[in-house]
Amino acid sequence: MKKKFHIDGVKEILLKWHKHADLLDTPDPARVLYGPPPETAAGERGRDLVDFFRQVPLFEDLSQGDLRRLARILHKRTYRDGEYIFEEGKPGMAMYIVRGGIVEIVRRKRNGEEMPLVTLEPPATLEELAVVGADVVHWTSARARGPVSLVAIGRPDLDALGRNFPLLANKILKKLAYIIAMRLQMVLEAEYFNEERSPNNDPPQ
Amino acid sequence: MTPRNDCSPAGTLFKSVVAAAGALLAAYLIWKLRSLIVPVAVSSLMAYICRPLVLRLERHRMPRGLGIWLLLVVFVLAALFIANLVRSIMPTEIGALELKVRAVYKLNEGYKNLMGLDQSRTRGNWIYGLSQGELDPKVYQINRLLALTQEEHTQFLASRPRGPEAPAGSDRLLDYYRVNLQTLRVREPAALSQTGAVRAAPPAVAQTPMPALPIATLGHILSTWIIAPLIFLFLLRDTGEIKGGLLGTVSNRLFEPALAVLADLDSALGDYMRGIFLECSLLGLTVTLLLAIVGVPPRWAIAIGILAGATNVIPYLGSAVALAGGLAYALLADEINPLLPMVNTENVAIWVIAAVGLAELLKNVFYEPLVLGGAVKLHPLVVVIGVVGGGILFDLAGVLLAIPMITVFKVFVSSTARQLKAYGLI
Numbered sequence: 001m002k003k004k005f006h007i008d009g010v011k012e013i014l015l016k017w018h019k020h021a022d023l024l025d026t027p028d029p030a031r032v033l034y035g036p037p038p039e040t041a042a043g044e045r046g047r048d049l050v051d052f053f054r055q056v057p058l059f060e061d062l063s064q065g066d067l068r069r070l071a072r073i074l075h076k077r078t079y080r081d082g083e084y085i086f087e088e089g090k091p092g093m094a095m096y097i098v099r100g101g102i103v104e105i106v107r108r109k110r111n112g113e114e115m116p117l118v119t120l121e122p123p124a125t126l127e128e129l130a131v132v133g134a135d136v137v138h139w140t141s142a143r144a145r146g147p148v149s150l151v152a153i154g155r156p157d158l159d160a161l162g163r164n165f166p167l168l169a170n171k172i173l174k175k176l177a178y179i180i181a182m183r184l185q186m187v188l189e190a191e192y193f194n195e196e197r198s199p200n201n202d203p204p205q
Numbered sequence: 206m207t208p209r210n211d212c213s214p215a216g217t218l219f220k221s222v223v224a225a226a227g228a229l230l231a232a233y234l235i236w237k238l239r240s241l242i243v244p245v246a247v248s249s250l251m252a253y254i255c256r257p258l259v260l261r262l263e264r265h266r267m268p269r270g271l272g273i274w275l276l277l278v279v280f281v282l283a284a285l286f287i288a289n290l291v292r293s294i295m296p297t298e299i300g301a302l303e304l305k306v307r308a309v310y311k312l313n314e315g316y317k318n319l320m321g322l323d324q325s326r327t328r329g330n331w332i333y334g335l336s337q338g339e340l341d342p343k344v345y346q347i348n349r350l351l352a353l354t355q356e357e358h359t360q361f362l363a364s365r366p367r368g369p370e371a372p373a374g375s376d377r378l379l380d381y382y383r384v385n386l387q388t389l390r391v392r393e394p395a396a397l398s399q400t401g402a403v404r405a406a407p408p409a410v411a412q413t414p415m416p417a418l419p420i421a422t423l424g425h426i427l428s429t430w431i432i433a434p435l436i437f438l439f440l441l442r443d444t445g446e447i448k449g450g451l452l453g454t455v456s457n458r459l460f461e462p463a464l465a466v467l468a469d470l471d472s473a474l475g476d477y478m479r480g481i482f483l484e485c486s487l488l489g490l491t492v493t494l495l496l497a498i499v500g501v502p503p504r505w506a507i508a509i510g511i512l513a514g515a516t517n518v519i520p521y522l523g524s525a526v527a528l529a530g531g532l533a534y535a536l537l538a539d540e541i542n543p544l545l546p547m548v549n550t551e552n553v554a555i556w557v558i559a560a561v562g563l564a565e566l567l568k569n570v571f572y573e574p575l576v577l578g579g580a581v582k583l584h585p586l587v588v589v590i591g592v593v594g595g596g597i598l599f600d601l602a603g604v605l606l607a608i609p610m611i612t613v614f615k616v617f618v619s620s621t622a623r624q625l626k627a628y629g630l631i
Contacts, residue, residue, distance in 0.1 A: 076453075077457060
């Protein structure tokens with residue numbers, strides 16, 4: 001079976017842009033697509049939501065006031081071990097930020113078996129597309145591995161933010177667009193590097 | 206691994222029982238506290254309408270608290286303006302007596318002219334022949350209702366500038382008063398013989414004034430309405446806690462559908478409330494302008510416009526109030542100052558009807574499509590049944606809140622069904 005992510009290519013791209021490039025030797029390299037590992041992340045450990053948001057790359061351009069405003073409108077959710085956060089094929093209405101615990105992203109194969117893609121830890125973000133586009137359908141499922149706490153941002157929340165505080169919403173949307181575009185670029189370039197290095201593509205001697 | 210349910214069947218059953226008990230308790234509390242429904246609902250809806258204004262002020266660096274207080278000050282000033290306007294058009298004690306005298310005179314003269322009555326008030330044209338059995342007692346009842354008490358007779362006569370014995374033609378209201386007395390004397394025996402209620406009928410002159418509003422009732426109204434500004438303030442202070450609290454009560458698998466349903470509700474209710482507020486304002490303004498053009502004095506036109514705009518929350522009532530108010534003035538007025546040269550005291554009633562008709566036409570053709578275009582549409586039958594049913598169940602509160610509640614219910618049911626289906630939960 002073809003692997004979902006080609007790690008060597010991803011590493012090279014990440015070295016060019018990612019400020020957490022030192023994390024590339026993680027045992028679960030696909031995680032770097034979503035955020036730094038728990039050693040550098042702010043978990044719940046007694047910190048409030050605003051302190052946590054300071055560690056989230058999505059919010060790194062926001063001021064203290066903006067973060068406080070966000071903390072008031074976002075939704076804290078907790079999940080038990082094995083509980084689904086969202087399911088593949090269902091409409092997407094919210095994106096999530098992992099605040100505590102481990103989230104497993106899985107995709108169902110044609111035979112119904114679930115294939116694990118990546119595990120996410122604080123402060124990774126997931127399902128950003130759900131708050132950006134209309135009629136978004138989850139293309140993977142997310143499941144709690146152990147107790148998990150998340151912060152959810154609903155699409156209506158971001159819409160309301162856009163109406164009432166356009167500058168703040170603009171900062172978040174720009175960052176979202178950047179993250180989504182970088183992920184796409186990383187995946188494409190990983191595929192490209194992989195093809196270049198593949199023995200099948202080597203020119204005949 | 207397949208998706209699993211959030212909780213066991215026993216847990217689901219327990220939650221269902223708790224939810225049903227909660228719903229019953231909520232229904233019981235709503236019924237017992239129904240006197241609070243109007244102030245709570247009115248202040249909540251006002252807060253909902255004002256929320257975008259507060260947010261706009263906040264966006265322009267004004268602290269939220271300051272913005273809310275600014276709005277509250279604007280509302281208090283508006284309330285004071287309206288109260289002052291109402292007080293200025295409310296007649297004095299003598300003015301009320303004069304209004305009664307004028308109203309009785311105009312009513313009797315209009316009836317006399319329409320029916321072609323002679324001096325004895327017992328013979329008239331063919332219309333009178335057809336309807337006298339029905340209408341004579343009604344007109345007599347209105348005469349009795351508006352008749353002055355013994356004390357009021359004395360007050361009225363004492364208030365006349367030329368004295369109670371002034372010659373005919375020197376004091377118009379005194380002339381009206383004399384004609385009214387004569388009419389009552391002439392009409393009383395005839396009317397009573399038609400109704401067959403001679404023995405039961407009280408004398409033509411009213412003996413007791415209208416009872417005053419009891420202090421206890423006034424105190425009750427004040428005590429219930431005192432919570433209105435508090436609710437208004439607290440709802441505007443809310444920065445998402447209420448929504449967060451609501452979403453916090455739903456299970457994880459219902460979180461995203463609940464987000465969508467709340468967004469649909471917010472959108473539908475917001476569109477409807479802001480739309481209806483704008484439509485009422487436009488109707489009130491139009492009625493005011495048109496009535497002023499046909500000769501209703503500005504302060505009366507403003508009062509009728511405000512009343513028409515406020516009652517337009519109940520469908521079809523705003524124009525009816527405007528018509529009733531305008532016609533009442535047209536029928537009672539001795540003099541008018543119209544902007545249109547063709548309007549005079551003889552035909553002002555027709556012009557008032559035309560003005561209110563034009564306002565209703567503008568509302569239906571322009572205002573509604575413009576300001577309520579995207580809002581939820583309700584079938585007229587649903588509106589009528591909802592308003593009447595709401596009135597039966599909750600009196601004025603039911604009448605006022607029937608349409609918003611039906612709108613919320615309709616959107617809630619349709620959106621919930623759609624979302625649950627999309628998420629494969631039904």
